[in-house]
Amino acid sequence: MSARYQFSGTTAVEISAGIESGIRTGALSPGAALPPVRALAADLGVSPATVARAYQELRQRGLLVTAGRHGTRVRPRPPVAARRSALRPPPLPGARDLSRGEPDRRLLPPLGPHLAALAADTGPSVSYSDAGVLPELAEVARARLDADGVPAGELTITGGALDGIERLLGAHLRPGDAVAVEDPGWANLLDLVAALGLRPIGVPVDDDGPMVAGVAAALAAGARALVVTSRAQNPTGAAVSAERAEALRALLAGRRDLLLIEDDHAAELARVPLHPLAGATASWAFLRSVSKPFGPDLRLAVLVGDETTVARVAGRTRVGAGWVSTVLQRLVLALWSDPAVDELVRRAAQSYEQRRDGLLTTLAEHGLRAHGRSGINVWLPVPDETSAVTALRDAGWAVAPGALYRIAAAPAVRVTVSSLHADDLASLAAALAHAANPTPPPGFPT
Numbered sequence: 001m002s003a004r005y006q007f008s009g010t011t012a013v014e015i016s017a018g019i020e021s022g023i024r025t026g027a028l029s030p031g032a033a034l035p036p037v038r039a040l041a042a043d044l045g046v047s048p049a050t051v052a053r054a055y056q057e058l059r060q061r062g063l064l065v066t067a068g069r070h071g072t073r074v075r076p077r078p079p080v081a082a083r084r085s086a087l088r089p090p091p092l093p094g095a096r097d098l099s100r101g102e103p104d105r106r107l108l109p110p111l112g113p114h115l116a117a118l119a120a121d122t123g124p125s126v127s128y129s130d131a132g133v134l135p136e137l138a139e140v141a142r143a144r145l146d147a148d149g150v151p152a153g154e155l156t157i158t159g160g161a162l163d164g165i166e167r168l169l170g171a172h173l174r175p176g177d178a179v180a181v182e183d184p185g186w187a188n189l190l191d192l193v194a195a196l197g198l199r200p201i202g203v204p205v206d207d208d209g210p211m212v213a214g215v216a217a218a219l220a221a222g223a224r225a226l227v228v229t230s231r232a233q234n235p236t237g238a239a240v241s242a243e244r245a246e247a248l249r250a251l252l253a254g255r256r257d258l259l260l261i262e263d264d265h266a267a268e269l270a271r272v273p274l275h276p277l278a279g280a281t282a283s284w285a286f287l288r289s290v291s292k293p294f295g296p297d298l299r300l301a302v303l304v305g306d307e308t309t310v311a312r313v314a315g316r317t318r319v320g321a322g323w324v325s326t327v328l329q330r331l332v333l334a335l336w337s338d339p340a341v342d343e344l345v346r347r348a349a350q351s352y353e354q355r356r357d358g359l360l361t362t363l364a365e366h367g368l369r370a371h372g373r374s375g376i377n378v379w380l381p382v383p384d385e386t387s388a389v390t391a392l393r394d395a396g397w398a399v400a401p402g403a404l405y406r407i408a409a410a411p412a413v414r415v416t417v418s419s420l421h422a423d424d425l426a427s428l429a430a431a432l433a434h435a436a437n438p439t440p441p442p443g444f445p446t
């Protein structure tokens with residue numbers, strides 16, 4: 001894969017700068033294997049320590065990943081601007097794309113009428129001195145969280161859930177610190193953890209959320225933060241159950257050395273109740289994004305937490321980006337206040353549930369147990385991801401390889417059901433069944 005890239009440099013700085021520019025231009029594509037340290041050192045006429053330093057610097061910045069016997073590779077989504085096409089190869093022409101993890105655009109509430117109403121009622125423009133969290137938005141956000149049992153805390157607004165997580169991790173941790181993350185878990189979070197120079201510790205997940213023994217092991221291994229997806233866990237669809245929440249709260253009770261972050265990105269789209277862990281630890285934050293129910297382009301999430309945690313995020317935002325635009329905040333408030341929008345979100349949630357359950361049931365008829373308690377994805381364990389993705393591609397379906405989401409979890413593929421039609425179920429399930437139970441190659445069994 002790295003055949004198009006000519007390695008060069010005689011110092012660690014030159015070698016790493018060359019690799020970074022190779023990633024930027026697409027000559028080194030995501031996932032591309034890099035030569036072993038000794039081989040590259042011999043090629044360039046430098047010491048192995050020089051190449052090792054270059055690789056280490058790029059690893060700490062999240063551009064490279066070293067995966068045991070698989071050697072060193074470019075991360076699937078390295079944190080350096082590259083041509084988008086290099087980051088995600090387009091599905092074959094005519095293929096149905098179930099790889100993206102996006103809500104169905106047709107099920108998002110239209111923004112036009114509310115934007116028009118805002119345009120007609122702009123009032124005086126907000127200036128640097130009076131900008132910040134809109135009190136009206138904060139009030140409605142608190143009431144919505146309170147109704148779901150999230151304890152009242154301090155509140156701020158971030159540019160989405162991931163922005164909130166980045167600000168929380170940045171304010172509490174330092175490069176080299178360990179973060180407990182779900183395994184399998186959200187690819188963007190794994191990329192962010194790598195880009196911040198943090199060490200991920202994988203916590204196994206089942207349908208009820210992060211497993212208690214896995215969290216205990218991560219704590220014992222020195223995790224300074226724990227990120228839990230409340231519902232619609234990406235990629236498995238897990239949702240923290242009442243029993244799991246109780247057990248995790250007992251484990252975490254009173255811990256002063258751990259930042260607990262909860263990501264309720266599915267929010268109003270989740271058809272399962274919320275069982276928050278918020279408040280179990282001294283440092284905690286609960287994030288609710290508007291991306292999935294109301295549209296990813298809104299870039300807004302509500303963050304509540306203990307006083308110090310929220311003050312750190314709000315204070316850091318103030319000296320940087322400043323605030324999340326009050327134009328956006330007013331738009332979200334308008335969406336939250338419109339019963340017609342509520343009804344559209346309710347119908348979208350119902351529709352995702354039907355598609356997910358439809359696929360799980362059809363897969364069960366093929367004898368396959370897949371996962372998807374909530375959300376827009378189904379996670380199907382397969383023996384070999386590469387051959388499964390290829391077989392599905394040949395049958396006209398693009399799905400996401402589990403490797404994007406896994407640390408030590410077993411192989412699987414992620415199927416996004418948000419745009420799946422009932423008519424597709426039989427052929428998709430048959431193709432998935434074939435991919436999950438491939439015909440053995442001809443020849444003698446070994």
Ligand SMILES: Cc1ncc(COP(=O)(O)O)c(C=O)c1O
Binds near residue numbers: 160186263265296
């Ligand atoms: C687990 C998880 N958290 C959060 C988000 C959305 O975050 P944001 O609010 O940054 O759009 C997603 C979107 O796919 C997700 O899968």
